[in-house]
Amino acid sequence: MSKKPTAQPVIHKVIMVGSGGVGKSALTLQFMYDEFVEDYEPTKADSYRKKILLDGEDVQIDILDTAGQEDYAAIRDNYFRSGEGFLCIFSITEDESFQATQEFREQILRVKNDENIPFLLVGNKCDLEDKRKVTFQEASERAKQWGVPYVETSAKTREHVDKVFYDLMREIRARKMDENKTSNGRGKDKSKKKRRLCKIL
Amino acid sequence: MAPPPIVSGLSPNEGPPGTRIKIRGENFGNQPSDIVGLTICGVDCLLTAEWKSPNKIIAISGTGKGKGEVIVSTKYGGTGSCNVTFKGYHLATIGPMKESAVWVEETPLFSWGRHSLSTTSFQQEDPLGLSIEETENKISEDFLINHFAGKCGDITSTNFSPGWFLLENHQNTSFNDLSAGLVHLRRKVQGQKEGQLSFLKANIGSVMDQVDTLVNIWEKYDSDLPKLGNEPTLKLEKAIKESEREARKLFDEVLSRKDRAEKTRNALNVLQRFKFLFCLPCVIERNIKKGEYDIVINDYMRVKNLFLKTDVPVFKDAPSEIDKRIEELQKKLHQDLQTMPITVEQQKRLIRYLTNLDSPFDAAWDAIKSRSDYIIKKFKSIYEYHKSTEKPEMDKKKGSANKFAKFNNSQLIEVNTVPACVNFIDEICATISEIFPDLWKIGQAYFSGELQVKVEAGRQVEYKYMVMNVIESFCKYIKASIIPNTLDKADRNQFGTLTTPERDEIAHYLPELLRSVRSSYSTLIRLDLPNEALDIIGNLLLDLRIHCMSILFQQTTEQIKQLSENWQIQYNGKYMGVTDLPIKFLQLVEDVIQIVKESALSGEQRESPLLDKPTAKKELEKQVDSILSAFHGSLSTLSFSEDLEDGEDSSPVVSQLIGTPVSSQKTSKAKQNIPIWEHRLLITLSNCMFTKSTILDTILAKFKESGFPSVDGCVNNAKTKLENLERTILDRYLEQKSDPLVGTIEPSMYLGRFDWDVTVSPTDIRPYAKECINNLINVHAEVIGVSSALLDNVLTRIVETVAEELYRVMSCVQKFSRQGAQQARADIQALQEFFKDYTSDAAKGHFAEALDVVPKLENSEKALVEDVLRQCKARMKIQLMCLRKT
Numbered sequence A: 001m002s003k004k005p006t007a008q009p010v011i012h013k014v015i016m017v018g019s020g021g022v023g024k025s026a027l028t029l030q031f032m033y034d035e036f037v038e039d040y041e042p043t044k045a046d047s048y049r050k051k052i053l054l055d056g057e058d059v060q061i062d063i064l065d066t067a068g069q070e071d072y073a074a075i076r077d078n079y080f081r082s083g084e085g086f087l088c089i090f091s092i093t094e095d096e097s098f099q100a101t102q103e104f105r106e107q108i109l110r111v112k113n114d115e116n117i118p119f120l121l122v123g124n125k126c127d128l129e130d131k132r133k134v135t136f137q138e139a140s141e142r143a144k145q146w147g148v149p150y151v152e153t154s155a156k157t158r159e160h161v162d163k164v165f166y167d168l169m170r171e172i173r174a175r176k177m178d179e180n181k182t183s184n185g186r187g188k189d190k191s192k193k194k195r196r197l198c199k200i201l
Numbered sequence B: 001m002a003p004p005p006i007v008s009g010l011s012p013n014e015g016p017p018g019t020r021i022k023i024r025g026e027n028f029g030n031q032p033s034d035i036v037g038l039t040i041c042g043v044d045c046l047l048t049a050e051w052k053s054p055n056k057i058i059a060i061s062g063t064g065k066g067k068g069e070v071i072v073s074t075k076y077g078g079t080g081s082c083n084v085t086f087k088g089y090h091l092a093t094i095g096p097m098k099e100s101a102v103w104v105e106e107t108p109l110f111s112w113g114r115h116s117l118s119t120t121s122f123q124q125e126d127p128l129g130l131s132i133e134e135t136e137n138k139i140s141e142d143f144l145i146n147h148f149a150g151k152c153g154d155i156t157s158t159n160f161s162p163g164w165f166l167l168e169n170h171q172n173t174s175f176n177d178l179s180a181g182l183v184h185l186r187r188k189v190q191g192q193k194e195g196q197l198s199f200l201k202a203n204i205g206s207v208m209d210q211v212d213t214l215v216n217i218w219e220k221y222d223s224d225l226p227k228l229g230n231e232p233t234l235k236l237e238k239a240i241k242e243s244e245r246e247a248r249k250l251f252d253e254v255l256s257r258k259d260r261a262e263k264t265r266n267a268l269n270v271l272q273r274f275k276f277l278f279c280l281p282c283v284i285e286r287n288i289k290k291g292e293y294d295i296v297i298n299d300y301m302r303v304k305n306l307f308l309k310t311d312v313p314v315f316k317d318a319p320s321e322i323d324k325r326i327e328e329l330q331k332k333l334h335q336d337l338q339t340m341p342i343t344v345e346q347q348k349r350l351i352r353y354l355t356n357l358d359s360p361f362d363a364a365w366d367a368i369k370s371r372s373d374y375i376i377k378k379f380k381s382i383y384e385y386h387k388s389t390e391k392p393e394m395d396k397k398k399g400s401a402n403k404f405a406k407f408n409n410s411q412l413i414e415v416n417t418v419p420a421c422v423n424f425i426d427e428i429c430a431t432i433s434e435i436f437p438d439l440w441k442i443g444q445a446y447f448s449g450e451l452q453v454k455v456e457a458g459r460q461v462e463y464k465y466m467v468m469n470v471i472e473s474f475c476k477y478i479k480a481s482i483i484p485n486t487l488d489k490a491d492r493n494q495f496g497t498l499t500t501p502e503r504d505e506i507a508h509y510l511p512e513l514l515r516s517v518r519s520s521y522s523t524l525i526r527l528d529l530p531n532e533a534l535d536i537i538g539n540l541l542l543d544l545r546i547h548c549m550s551i552l553f554q555q556t557t558e559q560i561k562q563l564s565e566n567w568q569i570q571y572n573g574k575y576m577g578v579t580d581l582p583i584k585f586l587q588l589v590e591d592v593i594q595i596v597k598e599s600a601l602s603g604e605q606r607e608s609p610l611l612d613k614p615t616a617k618k619e620l621e622k623q624v625d626s627i628l629s630a631f632h633g634s635l636s637t638l639s640f641s642e643d644l645e646d647g648e649d650s651s652p653v654v655s656q657l658i659g660t661p662v663s664s665q666k667t668s669k670a671k672q673n674i675p676i677w678e679h680r681l682l683i684t685l686s687n688c689m690f691t692k693s694t695i696l697d698t699i700l701a702k703f704k705e706s707g708f709p710s711v712d713g714c715v716n717n718a719k720t721k722l723e724n725l726e727r728t729i730l731d732r733y734l735e736q737k738s739d740p741l742v743g744t745i746e747p748s749m750y751l752g753r754f755d756w757d758v759t760v761s762p763t764d765i766r767p768y769a770k771e772c773i774n775n776l777i778n779v780h781a782e783v784i785g786v787s788s789a790l791l792d793n794v795l796t797r798i799v800e801t802v803a804e805e806l807y808r809v810m811s812c813v814q815k816f817s818r819q820g821a822q823q824a825r826a827d828i829q830a831l832q833e834f835f836k837d838y839t840s841d842a843a844k845g846h847f848a849e850a851l852d853v854v855p856k857l858e859n860s861e862k863a864l865v866e867d868v869l870r871q872c873k874a875r876m877k878i879q880l881m882c883l884r885k886t
Ligand SMILES: Nc1nc2c(ncn2[C@@H]2O[C@H](COP(=O)(O)OP(=O)(O)O)[C@@H](O)[C@H]2O)c(=O)[nH]1
Pocket: A018, A019, A020, A021, A022, A023, A024, A025, A026, A027, A037, A038, A039, A040, A041, A042, A043, A068, A124, A125, A126, A127, A128, A153, A154, A155, A156, A157
């Protein structure tokens, strides 16, 4: 029965970025459905949404799992625009994917035009310690340089999977509260003006 | 009720029609069939849905346009909800130049291509200056095409139709907004018309600058002309052309490579997307091998639904390949269906498979037919088998055809060889009980619609014929082997020539066979067969019961004929004065009554009491008659075979000397244990009387108590016959006894030249009278030695003849002296006195006549005679006691 709740919980929009094959989809599915997918199937663009309890508050998390492949670089801009927080994933077993995070970071900053956008650097596949190519040191230094947290996860063992999503959502929530405070009047004005403009044009 | 399904994940979340989407979420049911609905952007895509797990379904998107929900419905959870959205593209919105997150089919694979490549103004700014409604376009394109023939809603087209445009884009816009839009449009048009002049006016400065610049360029060009020649752009043009060619060379290669890549990618994509279809022939074959027919059928249905009407050649190959396999499978299943033995459940399953596979076979009917054929064949093979076991048996039987041998070996035969026909009937009964119910069940399923196949006209009649045929064959086989006489000749030829065993042999088995047939009968009754069919067996049973009864009685008759007399009289116990012959007879008859009662008489399920039938009753009477007359026959044989084995012993029994019978009895006892002829007569007589008075009534009572109808008629007949026999026997005996006894009277009387004209007064009765008394006492002893019940009959008759003889002899006397008369009277009166207890009226008369012949006596003489009599009685006290009844 489709009774629409009057007050829908707040939605936090999270975007998964990173090179192909680092485990974005794996992390997402592990978080959403507690399952680990062994085989690799390139993602195009997947949407997930579910209700969760964040520090006692009902919220919805909306996850956009994106393609890591270069072919799609051009359309990423579109996606990034809608994101409120980003999990930037690389695989600790693949240096190339770590290098690629730099590019993703830059693209996000360019599109969002915001240095403080909620953002976590995530080193995935930490269960494959023996195949590690990127040291913890290295990665945390980069994170520090960007001013973001660094967390290592495993989609296979579920280590820190919940943590990265919850941490990111807390940051998003904090950001939204800040924004409401600082731009209480102005923000509204702005949007009104914009809409009017639209009509006239 | 399960919780409603929730869709919480889509991979991918956008794409053109035909996109394969992994749908994730919760409560998608526990098996594929739980999914009862799936819409993607409002379009039903259930057919493409592939259930993977309670959390995952894979489906292919349909023609839904724009953002929309993916709604799953399950059998138990109802219609679900959706947290995420899927964005369906209009095919035309993605051109070769548009970037997209997914690969787009550039050749439409499905007939969805009716959204032709019209370039809609999807991205164009609205000419009314209004924001375009989020497409909740309720007006279908079909509708618009129908109503605006040849027109379109594209504002740049020459066929532009404002009505179409408004309906398509502003169906929900309010009138006020539309008016404002009109004003906006007018302003824009106005602006374009009068704009040129005012534009110039407003920008006079920069226009002048432009004119100046143009003049400067002209001057520069003029001065360059001598330096560079008349056509300064020629070189430039050449260079441009050159670079264009170069560029094209580079670009062409890249483009063609891109095209190739695109093609490969498309091909791969198609393969991937329709992997299911292309792999299906193999999958089907594998599943057929594994016997997973349900999966095969499921796959086959899907293919049929998805690709049956396809025009794409690639998709035609696989289905035809699949069809070939399916056809083979159908043949195999059809074969299996008809291969016996098979359970009804298995058959039902196979029929369902075949129906689901759209087989051309009339599977259900074939299943029924094959079952019926199977039963008939089975009957035949059972028959043939038993026929083959019979051969050696027949030889044996020939060997033992001789009655003696058979009698001695009867035990052996019983143990070693059950007759083939008995085995045959046992087995055929077991067989029909075992396999007929299945024929009935599958038939019921067929006609009740449970098999979900169409019942052709006329099948009902044909089926009935089948059932009747099976049952009739069953009955005829049985009849042919036990009661062939109830079949007509044609049937007898058709249903076999198993030898019916001889009566004594089959009699043992009949009750058991009856039981076998009944057990089959009750199995069939439980199936609720129509009466018409059941009655066939009912009639068989009736015939069998009559036959059984008749055979049992016949056997008993035979046994009665075989009964032998041992001549041992029983002196104590319940049956005194008879041998055990009548008791054995009674025993046999009681036994057979019991057996017949248990086996044939009482009706079980759907059977009426046997003897309600007049034919049965008549048969019963006939058999009882023959039993009784058999015994009568034995008795009469025993009484008339004078010279059994001791012809030399039939010598005088009564002599003038006392006690001869004893000695003669002794010798015969020592020899053969067979008493002398007179004794045998007496014994038989006693048995006769006993049978008549006791045994027959006991038998009558037994019949009654066992529920037989009255056989009084037969028994009375038998009684009459026995009475006659008794009389004859008695006559015989008397012939043997009284003739010699009476014959001695006259010679004895005149022994020693005696004359009734004597002068001596009597002092005692004369010796001939004493002898007569002693002889009678001998007979008395002989008779009582057998049975006291005979005494009256026998002695009375003898006394009668004695009295008659006495009268005859007396009347022949020429002259009595006084003393002679006294003597004669004393003698006659003594005999009268001694024989008093056995004197009939006739005898009395003869005695009186005898006395009349003798001259009357004076009173003094009478006293003397009395005196003599008194003395005689005193002397012969013992003899007197012998002849007194106490
Ligand atoms: N051992 C291990 N394998 C992982 C992990 N995460 C992802 N994978 C594997 O890496 C491959 C690519 O993962 P996927 O999530 O599809 O990568 P994506 O392209 O970033 O979405 C898959 O075969 C996964 O099974 C992890 O934490 N540990």
